[in-house]
Amino acid sequence: MKKRATKNILEYLLFLPLAFLARVLPRDLALWVGSQLGWISQFVLPKRKRQARINLQQAFPEMGEKDLATTVTKMFRHLGKSGMEMLQMEQFKSDDDLKYFHFHGIENLREAQALGKGLFILTGHLGFWEVGTFFLPKLGIPVDFVAKRMKNPYIDAYFKRLRESGGGQVIEAKHGARRIVKALAENRAVAILLDQHISPPAGVRVNFFGRPAYTTPIISQIAMKQGTPIVPSFSYRRDDNRYDIYFGSMIVFEKEAGEEAILRNTQVLTDQIEAAVRKEITQWFWVHKRWRQ
Numbered sequence: 001m002k003k004r005a006t007k008n009i010l011e012y013l014l015f016l017p018l019a020f021l022a023r024v025l026p027r028d029l030a031l032w033v034g035s036q037l038g039w040i041s042q043f044v045l046p047k048r049k050r051q052a053r054i055n056l057q058q059a060f061p062e063m064g065e066k067d068l069a070t071t072v073t074k075m076f077r078h079l080g081k082s083g084m085e086m087l088q089m090e091q092f093k094s095d096d097d098l099k100y101f102h103f104h105g106i107e108n109l110r111e112a113q114a115l116g117k118g119l120f121i122l123t124g125h126l127g128f129w130e131v132g133t134f135f136l137p138k139l140g141i142p143v144d145f146v147a148k149r150m151k152n153p154y155i156d157a158y159f160k161r162l163r164e165s166g167g168g169q170v171i172e173a174k175h176g177a178r179r180i181v182k183a184l185a186e187n188r189a190v191a192i193l194l195d196q197h198i199s200p201p202a203g204v205r206v207n208f209f210g211r212p213a214y215t216t217p218i219i220s221q222i223a224m225k226q227g228t229p230i231v232p233s234f235s236y237r238r239d240d241n242r243y244d245i246y247f248g249s250m251i252v253f254e255k256e257a258g259e260e261a262i263l264r265n266t267q268v269l270t271d272q273i274e275a276a277v278r279k280e281i282t283q284w285f286w287v288h289k290r291w292r293q
Contacts, residue, residue: 022087038080118184124195137167
């Protein structure tokens with residue numbers, strides 16, 4: 001326990017200079033630095049690079065070696081930028097900062113909100129997935145974000161403060177069901193990243209890129225029971241470091257009971273994420289061990 005506590009402190013002390021650098025650098029320079037750090041990290045983290053290659057090869061078996069290497073490198077650069085973007089989150093403050101975002105399908109979000117039942121925002125680790133913590137409150141959408149607690153409590157507290165700086169609240173994923181239901185009852189939006197591995201029995205088995213993957217059924221379970229609308233939403237970074245934000249058509253599940261209905265509807269949501277990843281495969285988190293037995 002003491003060894004872990006010491007490691008947490010050392011990690012945090014190493015993290016703070018990077019966080020400070022991100023805060024003081026101009027945005028374009030910070031993102032350039034992030035891109036370079038991402039490029040370097042593929043060599044510093046060979047296991048992560050190997051995992052990304054394996055995942056991509058199995059998802060796209062037709063992809064040649066040259067395209068595979070290019071895709072992996074672009075993904076690591078993207079992740080480096082994403083890290084810097086997150087550390088700069090507090091610099092998005094005013095309505096004027098919405099100029100960086102081009103919204104598509106915002107009427108779908110408004111339609112779901114108008115039902116007065118709360119709403120789920122379905123998303124994944126794609127593009128700048130953290131940025132909803134800024135723009136959703138600015139759009140007049142009271143929102144909570146479901147997130148896993150990080151192993152390092154000091155870094156976890158730092159990122160929790162960043163995520164909540166825009167006005168939203170963080171719900172811890174591990175024991176979050178009651179808070180999710182409460183937030184929906186208050187007509188709030190709840191954003192959930194549905195592309196992480198969740199071990200059974202908590203997770204159900206669906207197909208993701210043609211392979212079995214275990215996924216939380218919590219959105220399907222609550223949405224089926226309460227008629228909660230679901231709006232798929234994904235953020236893509238442009239080459240000019242602005243963002244295209246897409247809100248898909250509202251999904252409303254029938255009130256059904258049984259594991260078969262839960263599985264079927266969780267597959268529907270997983271298909272939404274797969275389709276979004278296919279639009280820009282270099283901006284998804286391929287280093288994650290998404291497919292596990």
